[in-house]
Every structure is written in C-alpha cells, then in structure tokens.
Amino acid sequence: MFQSLSDRLSASLRTISxxxxxxxxxxxxxxxxxRMALLEADVALPVVKQFVDSVKLRALGQEVMSSLSPGQAFxxxxxxxxxxxxxxxxxxxxLATQPPAVxxxxxxxxAGKTTSAAKLAKLLKERDKKSVTVVSADVYRPAAIKQLETLAGEVGADFFPSDVSxxxxxxxxxxxDHARIKFSDVLIVDTAGRLAVDQDMMDEIAQLHSAIKPIETLFVVDAMTGQDAANTAKAFGEALPLTGVILTKVDADTRxxxxxxxxxxxxKPIKFLGVGEKTAALDPFHPDRLASRILGMGDVMSLIEEAEQKVDKKKAERLARKVKKGQKFDLEDFRDQLQQMNNMGGITSMLDKLPGMGNLSQVAQQNIDVKMFARMEAMINSMTPKERRNPELIQGSRKRRITQGSGTQVQDLNRLxxxxxxxQKMMKKMKGGGMQKMVRGLGGMMPPGGGGMGGPGGMPPFR
Known part of the structure; x- marks a missing residue:
C-alpha cells in the first residue's frame, strides 16, 4: 500500500533525521x-503546497529549535x-437514529459500490452486532442485483429483492418498509454508477436521497485514480450531501x-479503505496509522485489532498450552496457523503493518508463491488424523496418496x-514460554544475512 510514496518519503527524510x-x-x-514525492504520488497541487508550507513553518519554529534531536522532531x-x-x-x-439507519x-x-455494500454489511454485523438489510437500486445493470444477492448470502445479511422494471x-x-418489519438496525442502499455531469442520473439519486433521507451518504471511489478521486468526490459532494468517502482498491495503489x-x-472524511477482494477486506480509516505506515513505522495497532477480531482464540490458547507443556506441535497445529494467518490477510498484509517491514512485504509479494499456502493446507487435509498427529508415518505410498488427493507433487509434500x-524445533525451544527463545527461533528461520525469506517456518519458498 502506497509503497512508492513510502519509499520516496523515507529516503528523503533519512538525510535529515x-x-x-x-x-x-x-x-x-x-x-x-x-514535494516531488507527493507530486509523483498524484497528490493535488494545493494540498502539496499547503503541506510543505506547514512543515517548513513548524520545522523552523521553537518546537524543533529547542529539541534535543531536531532530526527526529522534524x-x-x-x-x-x-x-x-x-x-x-x-x-x-x-447510526444514531430511529432504526433502520439508512x-x-x-x-x-x-468503483466497487456493490462489493463495498456487502463488506460494510459484514463489518457492521460482526464488529457492531447490527442486523443489516441490503438492497440494490441499480436498475441499469441487471447483474448488479444478482451480485448483491450473492454477496449478501456470503456475509449473512438480509437481502431485499428488486427488479430492473x-x-x-x-x-x-x-x-x-421491509427493513422496519424485519427490525433491521441498518439498511444499505446500493445505487447505479453515474457521472456527476449526467444531470438525469444525478437528479435520480437526489430524488432517492430525499425519499429515504439517509443518515450516511458514502461516496465510493477507486483509489487508483489518484487526485481525480478527490475531484470526482467534490463534484458529487456539490450535488449530494455526502457524509464520507470509501476508498477502494487501496491495496493495489502504490501512490x-x-x-x-x-x-x-x-x-469530507475518508471513513473506510477497501484493501482487497474478500468481503472482510474493509478497514476503518485511521489517519494516524496510515501516516505511520507511509513513513515506514508500521501499524501495530491495526495488527493487534485484526488479531483480536480474526484469530480463533480457543485454538490459539490450546496451542499456547501445548507449547508451554512441551507437547508435540503436529500438522493439525500447523494447519491452524496457516488458517489464522490467512484470516489476517496473509503474510504480506501482516509484514506491511510491522515497523520497518514495508520493503520486506514488497519483496514477499514479488517472490512468495501465495498459492503455496492453499496447497499446503490441501496436503494436510488429504492426510488421515493419525498422519497429521504423527508426520513421521508419512513415507512411500502414503506420500503418493496424499499428493494425488491434494493435486500436488511429492517435492511439495517433502518441503511441507x-x-x-x-x-516443531522452534516450538520446543519455546517450552516454558520464553520470549527470548522464540525470538532466537524466529531468527533461525531467516537465511544468513537476513537477505530474504526462505522456506523454513511455514513460509513458502520463492518461486
């Protein structure tokens, strides 16, 4: 996320720190x-000018002059x-209104409105424990109604059917009316895509707005369009009383x-970031955390929140007890770890949020075969419970059966x-809960010189 901007800014600030x-x-x-880094990142010129002037004014002010480390203060x-x-x-x-909040x-x-509607429904259901109804008012794209119905089924939201006629x-x-009868807390209305210059379409959404009086009117826009996203949002804001913005495809935006x-x-505030195709890939927008990530300082708070929300606590506690008692770390435990990591967006997403790991995340994205995680899980699923608990049994004909059942090669299984x-060796070192032992174990998973990520420790190898 924003890797080119992060690299440029980090390099610029290194000289003065x-x-x-x-x-x-x-x-x-x-x-x-x-200034050049921001302009190349397609930040709007007035924003760049204001930003640079503000930094310069504060950098030459008393708060820096009196600091013991002016570079860090800068x-x-x-x-x-x-x-x-x-x-x-x-x-x-x-959402502080008489239900349903529209x-x-x-x-x-x-721009990703339909997908964002489903993602938002999932977030409100799981994080805020709200009952959510979704409806499509897009009568110009017949597939939009079916798409929303399918996504609503995936996220467990109530779907109100509509028709292009x-x-x-x-x-x-x-x-x-349906949402009131169902006692839904929230009604999310997906609308047709439209241009701000198309007066008929803008009149239509204005009528929609006045008919249902939504408490939130969110503008969904593709982050890849750069400052054009801001200009388009401004044009819509002049026609509609927007309350916020959802930036989509942020995970693919390097600028x-x-x-x-x-x-x-x-x-208007950015309220959410779309950070992937999965229905769970919608993050609340925290300016302080994003600023930290752009400057290469990571985003540990978001990582902690993700762990709290997405990690299966019972499985994590069971593994912790096993490790503490020195019990064997088997392939079922290994599979659980792969699933937990996948729930948190995969290895690159986790590295991206760790301080100083932004570059490593980029290297991982370019060099790690991410499909290997799915293959590893398929191989473990193709084993019998006895084999998962006792991997040393997996020899000869067992290997052939497992690889045929998972559509993989014997060398993939050997690597796994x-x-x-x-x-397993690393887990043994952690017996008794020693954090230093764990760190030493993690260090042993890195190749000499720390120049990349190899196969050990559940990490798939380079392509």
Missing part, C-alpha cells in the same frame, strides 16, 4: 524531495502534518494521491514436512 541542527538551508533540499512534524491532511482521527459511521452508496461505475425510488421505499487529497479537496519439522 540525523542532523543536530535544522536551518532553512539544510531542510530546503529535503522539502524539495518531499520526522514527527511530517507525520503530524500527514495526519492533519488526511483528517485528525477516524470518523465512525453515525446508508446510501454513491459513485462512478466500476421498477423505479429506484419505489425499490428503496419498499426496502425501507496514495487519493488518500492524501480527498479530505482537503472535499472537506521439512518446514513443519523446523517449526
């Missing part, structure tokens, strides 16, 4: 580099200004122009067994 004294001369080159100023540009804090959805999704075609206003009024421009240009054995 060790300075014992900051002057207008020695910050001038750094600020020029910062870095903190850049982080604070990044947060300021994106919004001071996370702005949650306002959320209207608006945006261009292909109906008028959007009639659909949403009927859905509102970050949209995230850094939307708040300043529209005055070797990785499991190395993890």
């Amino acid at each position: 060790g300075k014992s004294k900051l002057t207008e001369d020695n910050i001038q080159d750094t600020l020029r580099e910062v 870095l903190k100023i850049v982080q604070a200004e990044l947060e300021s540009v994106m919004g001071s804090a996370n702005e949650a959805l306002n 959320i209207l999704m608006a945006g261009l075609q292909g 109906q008028k959007p206003v009639d659909i949403v009024n009927a859905a509102l 970050g122009g949209a995230a850094l421009s939307v708040r300043s240009i529209t005055g 067994l070797k990785q499991h054995k190395q993890m």
